[in-house]
Amino acid sequence: MWGDKLSEGIMSIKEQLQNRFDELTRAEKQLTQLLLQNYPASGLGSITDLAKRSRVSTPTVARLVQKLGYTGFPQFQSVLRAEVGAELSNPIDKYNKWAEHAPDEHILNRFADSVSKNVRQTFSRLQTEEFDEVCALLANTDHRLTIVGGRISRSLADYMFTHMQVIRPRVTHMTSNSNAWPHYLLDMNKDDILVIFDVRRYENDLRRLAEMAHERGVKIILFTDQWGSPISKIAAHKFSCHIEVPSAWDSSIVPMLILEALIAKCKKRIGIKPGAGLTHWQACLTVRAYSESSLRAFSG
Amino acid sequence: MWGDKLSEGIMSIKEQLQNRFDELTRAEKQLTQLLLQNYPASGLGSITDLAKRSRVSTPTVARLVQKLGYTGFPQFQSVLRAEVGAELSNPIDKYNKWAEHAPDEHILNRFADSVSKNVRQTFSRLQTEEFDEVCALLANTDHRLTIVGGRISRSLADYMFTHMQVIRPRVTHMTSNSNAWPHYLLDMNKDDILVIFDVRRYENDLRRLAEMAHERGVKIILFTDQWGSPISKIAAHKFSCHIEVPSAWDSSIVPMLILEALIAKCKKRIGIKPGAGLTHWQACLTVRAYSESSLRAFSG
DNA sequence: AAATTTTTGAAATTTAATTGACAGCCCGAT
DNA sequence: ATCGGGCTGTCAATTAAATTTCAAAAATTT
Structure with missing residues (x-):
């Protein structure tokens, strides 16, 4: 648009904050986020209160508003108040959209809608007891843990x-190359846990793998879609995720959401376990330190 | 009636003022009229200012709000602010339990809440124009496409x-082993696109990679978190995702959501492009058919 | 019309908010 | 590893705001 600087006069504070977000410092970003979160009400209190709620110091707030071009917090606030007056007089319900500046039909908004729906549908049928049991299984380091997915998953x-490796030992990722699977299988028994990701289109190789593992007494934890992969029948535990989005294929968001929650709880369980010396992840970090910075040689 | 005092709690200040207008004194009526005239903005300034504009003294204002039941002007104002917040703020699934059978504090519900919040905050700042531009870039097969991530990402x-490979040619995934990166870099130029995933804790290797790629004129598309990796400065396009969840580390849900939307739109763009003979993904599918079923030999 | 009660605003007091100066800290560069 | 520059928070000084006090003015009653 013509005149970024000129139009600052008619730009709302919200827009200013959004546009100039990148050039702000850490504390200022933190503050800005709180401001935008419940805009404009969050900016109408005292500067002290605002600072406290966004966990920054009051001078930081004062400095930010000066950066935006106001002489001080009071002037900034009076502009904000003026906006409240203007805003309330034209009540557009723009808050039903996810991305405010996009039309409803933009794919971003349609995607966000679908995902929100998927989460709700999935969670409404999710048994938290089962979730907790799975968590206990994964956190039990007596069992070895093997993870495998399909082409997409x-x-x-x-x-x-990547995450489990950090919080517990004896974790394996079986690569997608099914040629190598028999090797792993031979070594598995009833003390093993096998996590399988299998959404449509269900893969035959995965089904066979599951069957053979099942025969050996391996406990199977399955992440699948709402229709249920054929592995469902033999899985000890199953998460059925809604995965439909306005796209030619399926979304991995919901399985990943459950996964993250699982990992978070596992970590908490294992983290508090009294360990001798280094915890597992501390050891991992130590190892990582050595493997860093291989580019340095090249760039120097 | 038993209602008067009780219902004052749920009555807006505006209603209170209107209902009790008759029992007010001259100066108070004068003040009230000004308040109602441009409600609630007119009440959000200082008590002095409010008094001045309605031509009464400050004690009169203080007395009025006490008459209404507030301990003082500040409390009165905070209630007013709360009203502004309620009026303007987003009503979407505020008190919406996700997993019905779980308590609010169960990690599943807390996670779903955070993610919903993250999506909303991220999308409210997302420029759809930028999204569309990135999409156009990714769908343009004249450019080679290289993808790289950090330890977690x-x-x-x-x-x-996995997805881009199916919908377009000339896609590369740079492995996390940064030893191999210089090799790729040497071959890059201004017709290349480099997609980088870099969330905290930002990795030095990735930053150097980005800098060197930038010097060669490579266009960088960055997925990062709300605070912005140091690569932000040199990235041609950037997606800032909110990633905080009740966990020791960060969520990948929002970046993945944007990613999926991007892929979906790219696929649509490329899909309708008139192609000679096989489209890219049809070719891919054909190749896959050969690589299936290596387990069959083992199980049979 | 005088006395009394109520209301009102000026001034003083108390309280809080705002700003500016300084020092520690973190980050990136050498 | 060390150094410098910018960011951030603590503290103190300044300034503004809110409340209380009190006396004058208005309204009401006698």
Whole structure:
């Protein structure tokens, strides 16, 4: 638009904050976020209160508003009040959209809608007891833990592996190359846990893997879609996720959400367990330190 | 009636003023009229200012609000602010339990709440124009596309790779092992696109990679968190995702949501492009058919 | 019309908010 | 590893705001 600087005069404070967000410092961003979160009411109190709620110091608040071009907090506030007057007089219900500046039909809004719906539908049928049981299983380091996914869901398996590896020992990610699977299988028994990600289109290799593991007494935890992969029948525990989005394929958001919640709870369980010396993740961090910075040689 | 005092709690200040207008004194009526005239903005300034504008003294204002039952002007004002907040703020699923059978404090519900909040905050600041531009870039097969992630976000990079690979040619996933990066870099130029996933804690290797790529004129698309990785400065496009959840680390849900939407739109763009013979993904599917069923030999 | 009660605003007091100066801290660079 | 620059918070001084006090003015009653 013509005249970014000129139009600042007619730009709402909200827009100013959004546009200039990038050039703000950490504390200022923190503050800005709180301001935008419940705008404009959150900015109408005292500067002290605002600072306290956003966990920054009062001078930071004063400095921010000066950066925006106001002479001080009082002037900033009076502009805000003026906006309240203007805002309330034209009550558009723009708050039903996720992305305010986009039309309802924009794919971002449609996607967010679908995901929200998926989460609600999935969670309404989710048994928290089962969730807690699975959590207990995963946190029990007596069991070895193997993770495997399909073509698409491999990334989820990878994500789970990356996290579980840090919070507990004896975790394996079976690669998507099914040639190597028999090797792993031979070694599994009833003390093993196998986490499978299998959403449509269900893969035969995964089904066979599950069957064979089941015969060996391996406990199977399954992440699947609402229709249920054929593995459902033999899985010890199952999460059925709604995965439909306005797209040619399926969404991995809901499984990932459950996964993150699981990992979070597991970590909490294992974290408080009295350990001798280094916890597992501390050891991991130590190892990581050595593997950093290989680019330095190249760039220098 | 038993209602008067009790119902004052749920009555808006405006209603209170209107109902009790008759029992007020001259100066108080004068004040009240000014308040109602531009309600509630007119009540959000200082008591001095309010008094001055309605031509009464400050004690008169103080006395009026006490008459209404408030301990003083500040309390009165905070109630007024709360009204502004309620009026303007987003009513979407505020007190919406996600998992019906679980208590509010169950981690599943807390997680779903956080994620919902994250999505809303992220999307409210997301420029759809930028989203569309990025989409156009990704769908333009004249550019080569390279994807890279950090330790945790590697899975996201992998997810993106898996999908992009199907809908367009010339896609590469740079592994997390930064030793191999210089090799890729040497070959990049201004016709390249580099997608980087970098959330806290920002990794130095990634930053250096970005800087070096930038010097070569490579366009960088960055997925980062709300605070912004140092790469933000040199990125051609950036998605800032809110990633905080009740957990020791961060959520990948929002980046993945944006990612999925991007992929969906890209696919649509490329899908309708008139192609000669096989589209890219049809070719991919054909190749896959050969690689299936390696377990069959083992199980049979 | 005088006395009394009520209301009102000026001034003083108390309380809180705002700003400016300084020092520690974190981050990136050398 | 050390150094410098910018960011951030603590503290103190200043300023503004809110409340209380009190006396004058208005309204009401006798």
